Amino acid sequence: MRRAIVLVSIAVSVALLAYATSVAGALGNLGLETRALAKMFLTLAYNPGLRELTAMSPEAVTAIVWDFRGVDTLYETVVFYMAITAALAIYRGAPKVGGGGVGLSLIVRVVTRLLIPINIAVAVSIAVHGHLTPGGGFQAGVALAVISVLLAVVYSAKSFGKVGVDESKVIALESAGFVAIAAVVFAPLIYSSVTGAQAYLMQNYVKANSEFSFPVEVLGQLISGTLIWFNVAEFLAVSFSFFIIFMLLSLREEVVRPALVGEESGS
Amino acid sequence: MDVTLALLALFSTIGLVFTYLAVSERDLVRAVIYSAVQSSAYAVLLYLLRAPDIVLVYLPVAVGLYPAALLFLIGKTEKVDGG
Numbered sequence: 001m002r003r004a005i006v007l008v009s010i011a012v013s014v015a016l017l018a019y020a021t022s023v024a025g026a027l028g029n030l031g032l033e034t035r036a037l038a039k040m041f042l043t044l045a046y047n048p049g050l051r052e053l054t055a056m057s058p059e060a061v062t063a064i065v066w067d068f069r070g071v072d073t074l075y076e077t078v079v080f081y082m083a084i085t086a087a088l089a090i091y092r093g094a095p096k097v098g099g100g101g102v103g104l105s106l107i108v109r110v111v112t113r114l115l116i117p118i119n120i121a122v123a124v125s126i127a128v129h130g131h132l133t134p135g136g137g138f139q140a141g142v143a144l145a146v147i148s149v150l151l152a153v154v155y156s157a158k159s160f161g162k163v164g165v166d167e168s169k170v171i172a173l174e175s176a177g178f179v180a181i182a183a184v185v186f187a188p189l190i191y192s193s194v195t196g197a198q199a200y201l202m203q204n205y206v207k208a209n210s211e212f213s214f215p216v217e218v219l220g221q222l223i224s225g226t227l228i229w230f231n232v233a234e235f236l237a238v239s240f241s242f243f244i245i246f247m248l249l250s251l252r253e254e255v256v257r258p259a260l261v262g263e264e265s266g267s
Numbered sequence: 268m269d270v271t272l273a274l275l276a277l278f279s280t281i282g283l284v285f286t287y288l289a290v291s292e293r294d295l296v297r298a299v300i301y302s303a304v305q306s307s308a309y310a311v312l313l314y315l316l317r318a319p320d321i322v323l324v325y326l327p328v329a330v331g332l333y334p335a336a337l338l339f340l341i342g343k344t345e346k347v348d349g350g
Contacts, residue, residue, distance in 0.1 A: 003291070006290060006291070007287075010283065010287065014279075014283065061320045126323060134319035134320045134323060135320065136320070138324055139320065139324040139327075142324055142327040142328050142332060143323070145327070145331075145332060146327050146331040146332065149331055149332060152335075242332060246335065249336065250339065253343055
């Protein structure tokens with residue numbers, strides 16, 4: 001009976017999805033027809049002729065995420081930061097990460113050692129090219145955070161201490177990312193209070209009644225104003241947030257439990 | 268276009284099969300691995316549907332971080348579903 005319910009519900013949801021994507025054309029016939037809203041974003045994402053409206057980024061998704069709907073992404077980041085802070089608060093007083101376990105076999109450890117530099121290179125390139133090619137800060141952050149899982153599983157939890165990663169350093173880097181995002185958001189406010197000119201929070205380029213603008217290019221390289229700074233800062237914040245969470249999760253229960261129950265049991 | 272549709276059908280079928288295996292499997296560790304295979308198939312679907320940004324965030328989360336979080340959790344409970 002239970003099997004039948006599972007099979008029927010899967011069949012029904014697949015049929016509904018197939019109907020929605022093909023016959024009903026919810027995706028616009030698999031993206032062959034471009035809707036008006038999409039056309040607007042594609043026109044404005046990179047358009048040097050419309051400097052007051054464009055995000056100056058050939059990567060439309062990043063242009064939308066950090067410019068057209070930038071405040072939305074900012075608040076997502078704030079929610080993420082609060083969630084990480086809450087997790088850290090639960091683990092307060094937990095002993096330092098380390099001790100116990102020798103990790104997996106030599107073959108796995110050597111292969112992982114070769115993969116980690118490649119992983120770092122890919123993550124950094126996803127972050128700094130986030131305004132040019134698919135990707136961005138969050139994508140790069142989770143790509144880098146996979147290293148923490150590799151370290152915990154392949155080399156065991158004590159490897160964090162061995163390679164010089166400790167909790168306070170990771171939290172410092174994570175916070176640096178969030179502070180950098182705030183700095184980019186408030187930069188127009190500082191400009192405005194120093195010069196007296198009008199500027200908007202999270203402003204990227206010149207607007208109809210504001211001259212404030214982040215540089216579009218540095219040494220001939222397109223950096224798309226605030227977008228590269230947001231991507232790099234989000235990269236730091238997200239990667240090291242996940243890093244600290246996986247460091248704490250890899251602690252053994254019997255090591256953590258005394259610290260977690262310490263206060264209510266009065267010890 | 269026809270190749271795209273055929274690949275979409277192929278990978279969604281793979282995803283469907285592994286979803287069913289993950290739901291019906293009693294050994295939780297194997298269920299997590301089935302779920303990761305299903306996620307890989309979905310990553311290909313997202314790429315075919317022209318969402319490379321989502322692929323970049325979906326792959327590390329669905330194949331790396333999410334199974335790892337589940338495995339840490341399973342490590343703190345029993346390996347086999349008792350329900």
